[in-house]
Amino acid sequence: MDERAALALLETELGPAGDDAAVVDGQVMTTDMLHETTDFPAGTTRYTAGWRSVGASLSDVAAMGAEATAAVAAYAAPTFDRAELEAFVRGASDVCEAVGAEYVGGDLDDHTEFTVATTALGRTDAPVFRSGARPGDAVCVTGTLGRSAAALELFERGDLERANELFRFEPRVAAGRAIAAYATAMMDSSDGLARSLHQLSEASSRECEYECGFAVESDPLPIDDSVREVTEDEAAALELATTFGEDFELVFTVPEDAIAELTEEVDVPVTVIGSVLESAEITLDGETLADRGYTH
Amino acid sequence: MDERAALALLETELGPAGDDAAVVDGQVMTTDMLHETTDFPAGTTRYTAGWRSVGASLSDVAAMGAEATAAVAAYAAPTFDRAELEAFVRGASDVCEAVGAEYVGGDLDDHTEFTVATTALGRTDAPVFRSGARPGDAVCVTGTLGRSAAALELFERGDLERANELFRFEPRVAAGRAIAAYATAMMDSSDGLARSLHQLSEASSRECEYECGFAVESDPLPIDDSVREVTEDEAAALELATTFGEDFELVFTVPEDAIAELTEEVDVPVTVIGSVLESAEITLDGETLADRGYTH
Numbered sequence: 001m002d003e004r005a006a007l008a009l010l011e012t013e014l015g016p017a018g019d020d021a022a023v024v025d026g027q028v029m030t031t032d033m034l035h036e037t038t039d040f041p042a043g044t045t046r047y048t049a050g051w052r053s054v055g056a057s058l059s060d061v062a063a064m065g066a067e068a069t070a071a072v073a074a075y076a077a078p079t080f081d082r083a084e085l086e087a088f089v090r091g092a093s094d095v096c097e098a099v100g101a102e103y104v105g106g107d108l109d110d111h112t113e114f115t116v117a118t119t120a121l122g123r124t125d126a127p128v129f130r131s132g133a134r135p136g137d138a139v140c141v142t143g144t145l146g147r148s149a150a151a152l153e154l155f156e157r158g159d160l161e162r163a164n165e166l167f168r169f170e171p172r173v174a175a176g177r178a179i180a181a182y183a184t185a186m187m188d189s190s191d192g193l194a195r196s197l198h199q200l201s202e203a204s205s206r207e208c209e210y211e212c213g214f215a216v217e218s219d220p221l222p223i224d225d226s227v228r229e230v231t232e233d234e235a236a237a238l239e240l241a242t243t244f245g246e247d248f249e250l251v252f253t254v255p256e257d258a259i260a261e262l263t264e265e266v267d268v269p270v271t272v273i274g275s276v277l278e279s280a281e282i283t284l285d286g287e288t289l290a291d292r293g294y295t296h
Numbered sequence: 297m298d299e300r301a302a303l304a305l306l307e308t309e310l311g312p313a314g315d316d317a318a319v320v321d322g323q324v325m326t327t328d329m330l331h332e333t334t335d336f337p338a339g340t341t342r343y344t345a346g347w348r349s350v351g352a353s354l355s356d357v358a359a360m361g362a363e364a365t366a367a368v369a370a371y372a373a374p375t376f377d378r379a380e381l382e383a384f385v386r387g388a389s390d391v392c393e394a395v396g397a398e399y400v401g402g403d404l405d406d407h408t409e410f411t412v413a414t415t416a417l418g419r420t421d422a423p424v425f426r427s428g429a430r431p432g433d434a435v436c437v438t439g440t441l442g443r444s445a446a447a448l449e450l451f452e453r454g455d456l457e458r459a460n461e462l463f464r465f466e467p468r469v470a471a472g473r474a475i476a477a478y479a480t481a482m483m484d485s486s487d488g489l490a491r492s493l494h495q496l497s498e499a500s501s502r503e504c505e506y507e508c509g510f511a512v513e514s515d516p517l518p519i520d521d522s523v524r525e526v527t528e529d530e531a532a533a534l535e536l537a538t539t540f541g542e543d544f545e546l547v548f549t550v551p552e553d554a555i556a557e558l559t560e561e562v563d564v565p566v567t568v569i570g571s572v573l574e575s576a577e578i579t580l581d582g583e584t585l586a587d588r589g590y591t592h
Contacts, residue, residue, distance in 0.1 A: 022400035024366045033370035033405040033413055070320045074329035074413045104318030107413075109329040117329055117370045117413025 019129050019203075020063035020187050021122070028122040030060035035115040041155040041163075046084040048164045049116065050091025056190065057120035058099055058171035059248040063188040064129075065180025066122030068101035068173045073118045076111030091168075092118075099173035122173075126180060130200050131207035133185040133253040135278035139200075139214055140259070141222065142175050142250045142268050145193060146237070149244035150226035157230075166226055172250045178265040179252055186252035192245030192293030193221075197282050200251065205280065213281040216274035216289065242284065243293045315425050315499075316359035316483050317418070324418040326356035331411040337451040337459075342380040344460045345412065346387025352486065353416035354395055354467035355544040359484040360425075361476025362418030364397035364469045369414045372407030387464075388414075395469035418469075422476060426496050427503035429481040429549040431574035435496075435510055436555070437518065438471050438546045438564050441489060442533065445540035446522035453526075462522055468546045474561040475548055482548035488541030488589030489517075493578050496547065501576070509577040512570035512585065538580065539589045 021030035034040065034053045044052075054071050061068045073092050075085065089103075096103040101120070109115075133139075151166035172188075179186065185204055189196050197214045204212035223241040231237050253276050254262060263270050282289045317326035330336065330349045340348075350367050357364045369388050371381065385399075392399040397416070405411075429435075447462035468484075475482065481500055485492050493510045500508035519537045527533050549572050550558060559566050578585045 022366070022368065024398055024400055027366070027417070029366055029368055029400060029415075029417060031368040031370045031413065031415055032403045033372055033407075033411075035372070035405065035407060038406065070318070070323070070325055072318065072325055072327040072415060074327045076329050076331070076411075102320055104320055104325060107326075107328045109331065110334065111329075111331060111411070112409065113407070115329070115372075115407070115411065117327065117415075119325075119327055119368060119413075119415035121323070121325060121417070 020060040023064065023127050026123060026125055028061055028064045028066045028124060028127060029119065030057050031117065031119040032056050033115065033117040036113050040114065041152060043155045043160040043163060044167065045164050046087040047091040048167050050088035051095040051168045053116040053118045054092040054103065055095045055169060055171050056248065057118040058095065058101060058173060059188045059190065061120050061122035062171050062173040062176035063186055063250060064122065064124060064127045065176050065183065065186060066124035066127060067177060068099045068120060068122045070102045070104050071096055071118060071120040072104055072106045073116055074107040074109060076109035076115040078110070078112055080108065095171065099171050128180045128183050128186040130185055130187045130203035133200055133204040133212050133276045135210060135212065135276050136256065137184055137253040137276040138256050138259055138272045139216065139253050139274045139276060140270050140272050141189065141193070142172050142270055144222045144224035145189065145247050145249065146224040146227035146241035146244065148246035149240035150224060150230045153230040169248045171248060172268065175266045175268045176250055179250060179262060182254045182258040182262045183252040184254060186250055189247050189249045189251050190245055192243045193251065194243050194289050195245065195291060195293035196251045197289065198291040200253065201282055210278050211280045213277040213279040214274055215277055215283050218285050220271055220273050222269065222271045245293050316356040319360065319423050322419060322421055324357055324360045324362045324420060324423060325415065326353050327413065327415040328352050329411065329413040332409050336410065337448060339451045339456040339459060340463065341460050342383040343387040344463050346384035347391040347464045349412040349414045350388040350399065351391045351465060351467050352544065353414040354391065354397060354469060355484045355486065357416050357418035358467050358469040358472035359482055359546060360418065360420060360423045361472050361479065361482060362420035362423060363473060364395045364416060364418045366398045366400050367392055367414060367416040368400055368402045369412055370403040370405060372405035372411040374408055376404065391467065395467050424476045424479050424482040426481055426483045426499035429496055429500040429508050429572045431506060431508065431572050432552065433480055433549040433572040434552050434555055434568045435512065435549050435570045435572060436566050436568050437485065437489070438468050438566055440518045440520035441485065441543050441545065442520040442523035442537035442540065444542035445536035446520060446526045449526040465544045467544060468564065471562045471564050472546055475546060475558060478550045478554040478558045479548040480550060482546055485543050485545045485547050486541055488539045489537070489547065490539050490585050491541065491587060491589035492547045493585065494587040496549065497578055506574050507576045509573040509575040510570055511573055511579050514581050516567055516569050518565065518567045541589050
């Protein structure tokens with residue numbers, strides 16, 4: 001059983017969970033585990049690791065359209081180096097501060113591999129789910145795509161300072177709250193744009209009476225400038241921006257007539273990249289966009 | 297830097313956290329990471345692992361005197377076996393149900409070692425902290441001590457059914473809420489009775505104007521019957537019950553004159569094991585009880 005099948009099983013077992021975060025009594029709660037071999041390339045500082053791991057959970061809170069209130073992290077490593085641990089806590093605290101949440105501590109564990117488990121908490125009376133996209137809606141994305149893909153290449157090239165900088169993203173909590181007033185469906189792009197669209201399509205088709213697909217255009221896609229630092233090939237850049245993921249931007253659907261007002265309300269750039277169709281198809285420039293991306 | 301020093305650092309960095317759980321706006325939040333080599337002896341079923349790991353976080357909620365509301369778990373393993381994952385989720389759900397909390401799902405991660413990170417959430421307007429013990433108070437413990445120590449020995453002997461049964465404890469959430477109305481200080485016994493007393497002493501001495509110590513007697517100590525299944529030696533039994541830990545009982549201090557009423561209100565046996573002294577000493581039968589126990 002691969003990880004996605006196992007996640008599907010967890011969702012089945014748990015009922016209506018399986019969105020970016022669980023919702024209980026106006027609270028949203030989400031947890032993530034990251035570890036060295038798959039999530040922190042060689043050269044990732046502990047400050048960046050603290051920022052990014054807690055940020056990943058805060059991004060899930062953002063994707064529900066919720067206010068972020070608090071986060072915790074469990075930190076496991078083979079040894080506890082004072083400077084490393086301080087840097088981690090500083091990174092975790094700083095990303096919380098950036099979105100108005102409180103970093104309230106954590107747990108430590110001896111472990112052969114550097115591993116971090118983070119949990120974030122949020123609050124909303126009107127969560128936005130992955131389901132709810134309606135034919136005719138526009139599909140939009142915040143910020144830019146491809147930063148993490150570029151960072152990974154820069155880690156490999158040894159440009160660690162720039163790579164670490166790109167790896168620290170600002171969770172879209174304020175944007176998510178503003179978007180929530182308009183959006184019909186939303187999730188974060190942690191698994192890549194292609195997979196996000198497939199997940200929005202599945203959730204929306206399951207909940208509604210119609211098939212829900214997407215027609216996306218490559219032309220407006222907000223590819224991050226850093227992607228051009230690592231490749232001059234446009235096809236490669238597009239591939240990285242659509243399938244690599246881990247950018248933690250918000251992908252959402254919204255009625256066309258709300259876009260102008262929404263764009264004014266949101267504190268980050270919002271790009272309309274396509275529209276919702278009554279069809280099971282997901283296309284990029286008219287060609288099928290396969291359900292592939294980064295499996296965490 | 298060992299784990300305790302690192303934890304102390306985390307507390308320093310984080311300010312007033314460092315209790316069993318962090319408190320933010322009437323909510324308590326706590327996280328733990330457990331893994332195979334140190335926390336799940338060979339023979340631990342995934343059902344027991346789910347129960348115990350989520351239970352450990354619920355116990356921290358109980359130790360704050362809070363109502364338990366929700367829990368999540370991140371599950372990491374080298375492979376995702378359907379039966380194992382289902383059993384884990386069932387154990388996690390069952391322990392939540394036992395204390396009136398909701399198990400709301402989790403995350404999955406590929407990992408070379410079976411590792412679980414759990415987070416639990418609770419609610420209280422009047423949390424009970426580790427500080428607050430006052431000279432003259434009685435020191436009490438819920439339930440019995442030594443179950444996990446006995447379980448470990450039974451895992452080694454291959455009596456897996458009994459060992460798994462002992463390993464699944466009921467977090468003292470209802471008891472903790474009832475005790476909270478009376479207690480001056482409280483924590484759970486996850487690090488063992490000896491270490492718990494030292495931690496209560498440190499926290500209470502730091503917060504108050506007096507030194508806070510404990511005089512505990514071995515005679516009333518509620519040693520679990522299972523301890524006698526693994527050793528007939530009384531000294532060994534006492535050692536296991538006071539230092540092994542992982543029993544997840546509540547250790548708390550309370551004014552002498554509240555004990556009778558408290559005992560009636562609480563749904564589990566409560567034993568008075570000694571009293572709080574204005575002194576830095578912690579003694580068992582008049583002999584110094586060293587700060588040693590299980591380091592998680």
